Amino acid sequence: MGKTLFLIVDMQNGFINHFTENLVGKIYDFQHRIEKRVITAGTRYVNHERTACYLFEGWKSCMAGTEEAEIVPELRDSMKKVFDKDKYSCWNEEMQIFVRENNIDKIYFAGVNTGCCVLHSALDCYNDLVECAVIEDLCGSTSGAEEHENALAVLRNCITEKRVVTAEQVYREL
DSSP: OOEEEEEEEOOBGGGOSTTTHHHHHHHHHHHHHHTTTSEEEEEEEOBOTTSHHHHHHOOOOSBTTSGGGSBOHHHHTTOSOEEEESSSOOOSHHHHHHHHHTTEEEEEEEEEOIIIIIHHHHHHHHHTTOOEEEEEEEEEOTTOHHHHHHHHHHHHHHHOGGGEEOHHHHHHHO
16 A cells, blocks of 8 residues: 655745744644645745746745745654655656655645645646645645635636545545
């Protein structure tokens, strides 16, 4: 039987604002409830001069080596591994090897931003036939609840409603 990965997406200092600050404690509490049943890992978006966000949007936050790019301290130590990325999706060769080598057969996504990195990562996993789900109450958007809800609607449509779940559903399933 395979293992489950709890993947905390981009919970970095630079993505914490009044819309997302409540996620830190919620993810921390949930991770500690399930820690013996899953592998926990994280992703970190590292911006630089050749990213789409930098080139097309002029966004210069979360640059490599800055405090903004670091995982929030409350969650950092619970992660077996942190995957650096410079695209929305974390589904790259390094992640695929990790999933294969650790015999992972399901990935649960939490974190920010629901409409960017969470959405792209979940869609890429789904398209590669990896069983996955997005934990809606453990995700959020730095742009607010409306963007978060819009992204959840897209996810329900694209990866099916049964793959957009609550933390309580996941806890009961594990």
